[in-house]
Amino acid sequence: MSEQFYNILIVGVGGQGVLLASEIISEVAMHAGLDVKKSEIHGMSQRGGVVTSHVRIGKKVYSPTIQQGEVDFLMGFEKAEALRFVGWMKKTGTVVVSHTTLVPAIVTSSKEFHYPEDAIADLKNKAHNVIDVEADKIAGELGNPRLVNTILIGVLANLLPFEEKLWVDVIKSLVKEKFVAVNLEAFARGRGIHLALNKQPEGRSMLRPRDNTPRLVRPHSSGVRATPL
Amino acid sequence: MKQLLSGNEAVARGAYEAGVKMAVGYPGTPSTEILETMAERHRSVYSQWSPNEKVAFEVGIGASIGGARALVTMKHVGLNVAADPLMTFAYTGVNGGFVVVSADDPEMHSSQNEQDNRIFARFANIPFLEPSDSQESKDMLVAAYEISERYDTPVMLRMTTRISHTMGIVEVIEPLHPQERKFVKNPEKYVMIPSNAKVRHVVVAQRLIDLAKYSEQTPFNYIESNGSKVGIITGGVAYQYAKEVAPQFDYYKIGFGYPLPLEGIRQFVAAHDITLVVEELEPVYEDQIKAAGIKVEGKKYFGALGELSPSRVAKGLKEAGLIDKVVVPEITQEDLFPRPPVLCPGCPHRGAFMALKKLGVAVTGDIGCYTLGVLKPLNALDTCICMGASIGNAIGMEKVQGSATGTVAVIGDSTFFHSGITGLLDAVYNQSNVTVIILDNRATAMTGGQEHPGTGKTLMGQPVGRTDIHELVKALGVKNFEEVDAYDFEATLACVKRQMAAPGPSVILTSRPCVLMPKRIMDEPYQIDLELCNGCSACFRISCPAIAASTETNERGHAKAIIDETLCTGCTLCAQICPTEAILLKSQFAKA
Numbered sequence: 001m002s003e004q005f006y007n008i009l010i011v012g013v014g015g016q017g018v019l020l021a022s023e024i025i026s027e028v029a030m031h032a033g034l035d036v037k038k039s040e041i042h043g044m045s046q047r048g049g050v051v052t053s054h055v056r057i058g059k060k061v062y063s064p065t066i067q068q069g070e071v072d073f074l075m076g077f078e079k080a081e082a083l084r085f086v087g088w089m090k091k092t093g094t095v096v097v098s099h100t101t102l103v104p105a106i107v108t109s110s111k112e113f114h115y116p117e118d119a120i121a122d123l124k125n126k127a128h129n130v131i132d133v134e135a136d137k138i139a140g141e142l143g144n145p146r147l148v149n150t151i152l153i154g155v156l157a158n159l160l161p162f163e164e165k166l167w168v169d170v171i172k173s174l175v176k177e178k179f180v181a182v183n184l185e186a187f188a189r190g191r192g193i194h195l196a197l198n199k200q201p202e203g204r205s206m207l208r209p210r211d212n213t214p215r216l217v218r219p220h221s222s223g224v225r226a227t228p229l
Numbered sequence: 230m231k232q233l234l235s236g237n238e239a240v241a242r243g244a245y246e247a248g249v250k251m252a253v254g255y256p257g258t259p260s261t262e263i264l265e266t267m268a269e270r271h272r273s274v275y276s277q278w279s280p281n282e283k284v285a286f287e288v289g290i291g292a293s294i295g296g297a298r299a300l301v302t303m304k305h306v307g308l309n310v311a312a313d314p315l316m317t318f319a320y321t322g323v324n325g326g327f328v329v330v331s332a333d334d335p336e337m338h339s340s341q342n343e344q345d346n347r348i349f350a351r352f353a354n355i356p357f358l359e360p361s362d363s364q365e366s367k368d369m370l371v372a373a374y375e376i377s378e379r380y381d382t383p384v385m386l387r388m389t390t391r392i393s394h395t396m397g398i399v400e401v402i403e404p405l406h407p408q409e410r411k412f413v414k415n416p417e418k419y420v421m422i423p424s425n426a427k428v429r430h431v432v433v434a435q436r437l438i439d440l441a442k443y444s445e446q447t448p449f450n451y452i453e454s455n456g457s458k459v460g461i462i463t464g465g466v467a468y469q470y471a472k473e474v475a476p477q478f479d480y481y482k483i484g485f486g487y488p489l490p491l492e493g494i495r496q497f498v499a500a501h502d503i504t505l506v507v508e509e510l511e512p513v514y515e516d517q518i519k520a521a522g523i524k525v526e527g528k529k530y531f532g533a534l535g536e537l538s539p540s541r542v543a544k545g546l547k548e549a550g551l552i553d554k555v556v557v558p559e560i561t562q563e564d565l566f567p568r569p570p571v572l573c574p575g576c577p578h579r580g581a582f583m584a585l586k587k588l589g590v591a592v593t594g595d596i597g598c599y600t601l602g603v604l605k606p607l608n609a610l611d612t613c614i615c616m617g618a619s620i621g622n623a624i625g626m627e628k629v630q631g632s633a634t635g636t637v638a639v640i641g642d643s644t645f646f647h648s649g650i651t652g653l654l655d656a657v658y659n660q661s662n663v664t665v666i667i668l669d670n671r672a673t674a675m676t677g678g679q680e681h682p683g684t685g686k687t688l689m690g691q692p693v694g695r696t697d698i699h700e701l702v703k704a705l706g707v708k709n710f711e712e713v714d715a716y717d718f719e720a721t722l723a724c725v726k727r728q729m730a731a732p733g734p735s736v737i738l739t740s741r742p743c744v745l746m747p748k749r750i751m752d753e754p755y756q757i758d759l760e761l762c763n764g765c766s767a768c769f770r771i772s773c774p775a776i777a778a779s780t781e782t783n784e785r786g787h788a789k790a791i792i793d794e795t796l797c798t799g800c801t802l803c804a805q806i807c808p809t810e811a812i813l814l815k816s817q818f819a820k821a
Binding site: 013014023026027030035036037038039040041047048049050061062063064065067068069070080081083084086087088089090091103104105106107108109110113114115116122126127145 | 231233338339362390391394395396397398466469470472473474476538539540543556557558559560561562563565566567568569570571572573598601605606766769770772773774776777778788790795
């Protein structure tokens with residue numbers, strides 16, 4: 001465990017719960033006995049701007065921020081935001097991205113700017129390992145659009161070496177009591193996605209699981225396991 | 230016990246552990262969470278928001294002279310406001326320990342400038358400590374009280390955004406119980422008439438000599454030796470960046486930054502082939518070290534503008550010929566549309582800016598959410614300098630341009646209480662024809678909705694009487710006063726026109742509260758009838774995040790609009806300006 005180092009960059013738009021997500025991951029790492037730092041910018045970003053949070057986990061962490069080109073896991077709560085930060089990734093890194101689409105007023109009100117036509121495809125052209133999840137849809141099924149963050153944490157949990165119980169305990173301790181049950185459900189849904197992925201053979205269309213869990217598209221490369229677990 | 234704490238939470242914890250009796254400040258990113266944490270988790274400590282940083286600082290001085298340990302918090306530019314008491318409190322010294330936290334904002338993530346307040350400490354002849362993570366934020370704050378009391382001086386704890394807002398693991402301990410001090414009459418020390426101040430200035434000079442000795446032996450300034458020929462002198466977050474990219478070098482880590490341990494540094498530099506100073510923003514350490522005749526380099530390689538980062542430090546070290554490799558990103562960056570922060574859906578400021586944009590007058594702005602009115606597509610602000618500046622700026626413009634062109638100042642409620650009152654007094658006294666719009670949303674909204682004298686509640690949650698802005702303005706001598714509902718576009722437009730035409734200074738008070746705080750306002754949402762929508766984009770231009778382009782277009786290929794009902798608060802502004810009346814309440818829509 002001591003040789004492992006994880007650079008996780010979480011990106012989204014103000015109000016999507018980026019900060020809570022990064023806090024959950026950081027608490028889990030601390031309880032697992034590792035050093036952790038998480039850094040983000042509050043302030044202007046709360047007003048619908050881009051929100052990013054850097055989480056760094058290892059035996060000893062110095063810099064609170066990740067160097068561009070060193071991200072192991074890019075968590076995108078909004079697909080164009082994931083694309084915006086894809087250049088921060090290691091080639092061997094993994095993107096976990098929600099299909100969530102949030103088009104800002106500056107795009108709708110001007111001809112100058114455009115929202116990417118297919119951000120997920122663009123991501124796959126750039127990064128080797130992309131796990132795209134219809135987290136917005138699952139969140140809708142669970143009755144709360146704000147659950148995208150916890151669903152993606154569930155997906156990430158499959159890629160990190162921390163026990164299930166730690167994740168559950170930390171979610172219980174950080175989420176407001178009345179939202180605990182639905183967040184645990186969201187976490188489980190995210191967690192289920194990766195397991196489904198690993199069980200499925202090569203192929204695209206068949207990755208849509210029977211039980212109406214989200215569509216998954218296999219990345220180009222051989223697998224989604226980016227770093228040794 | 231270990232806790233995951235941000236730098237700001239660690240400072241609050243430190244204040245609790247150090248036996249602080251009074252914590253006071255004014256909200257400002259990145260400092261705000263310190264006092265919020267005090268009020269939330271450490272309620273045995275009395276904490277309060279003051280109307281501005283100067284008052285907060287003065288309240289803290291009073292607490293110190295009264296014998297208690299006091300914590301005063303603010304952002305870097307807040308210390309400009311509090312500079313007056315700071316400069317003279319440095320002369321009187323303290324009774325109970327006194328620490329001012331200056332949270333600087335390199336890179337200006339949420340600020341109008343990126344001044345380096347380490348220079349302020351030197352200017353005021355007071356010591357500062359500079360933490361490089363959450364654990365140090367707590368430890369240094371606790372130590373700062375001991376230094377303050379031992380050397381009879383106010384102490385600055387200098388944070389930066391990356392330290393304040395980074396969470397790290399902190400070992401927390403039980404609170405100390407510092408020996409109680411009593412207020413003792415001592416006018417020679419505390420009454421700074423010239424005859425006393427002259428004596429105190431001598432004390433200040435001697436204190437600096439004593440502190441320089443302390444700086445040489447404090448555990449906060451230490452050497453990490455790796456047997457390297459390369460030495461790095463660094464402090465604050467820059468230390469972390471340097472250790473990240475070049476752990477193999479020898480380090481002189483500076484935690485107690487003024488006065489510098491110049492003798493220790495001299496020996497360290499002599500023992501290395503080359504020594505670089507890695508510090509963020511101004512060459513504060515570098516200049517002092519060079520002035521002492523010690524050979525170092527720094528800014529030449531790392532620059533003085535904006536935040537440092539591991540990459541910037543690595544590039545600088547490479548340029549200096551000390552390392553070979555830097556990380557080169559393998560994946561090309563995407564160039565995408567910008568996503569600037571915007572006024573929230575239902576923000577009551579929107580109506581005021583729509584009216585001002587329509588009038589096309591000069592608008593002097595101020596610091597708050599409404600500063601976002603400058604951005605596209607509202608484009609409704611012409612200046613933003615500092616807290617409270619809008620009114621003075623408007624007076625100056627109006628005096629030189631004449632009232633015919635019309636000058637309007639916009640200022641928020643918290644900013645008006647902070648430092649707008651004196652500007653308005655000037656407008657009355659000097660008979661300016663400015664029109665001042667006080668955007669009263671009853672919250673310090675930009676920093677997260679903190680309480681202020683107009684909200685009816687204190688930081689610790691005690692209900693109090695609200696300061697009535699109308700009564701206050703009347704008392705200042707303003708004759709033209711009108712309250713307007715900024716959700717009513719035509720009424721707001723007419724009101725601004727009327728008050729601009731009125732002779733003498735006018736005040737318009739907008740009456741709608743913030744949509745987020747203290748409680749989220751969600752009325753029935755609106756929807757757009759795509760058969761009636763002609764794709765004119767009028768609603769796009771009011772910059773509401775709830776309005777987006779639909780997939781349908783008009784005959785010229787322009788997108789028709791849709792409303793996201795989960796975001797729409799039902800403020801009605803878009804419906805008021807829609808020329809085809811295509812925007813209807815959801816319930817009306819169902820019927821139609």
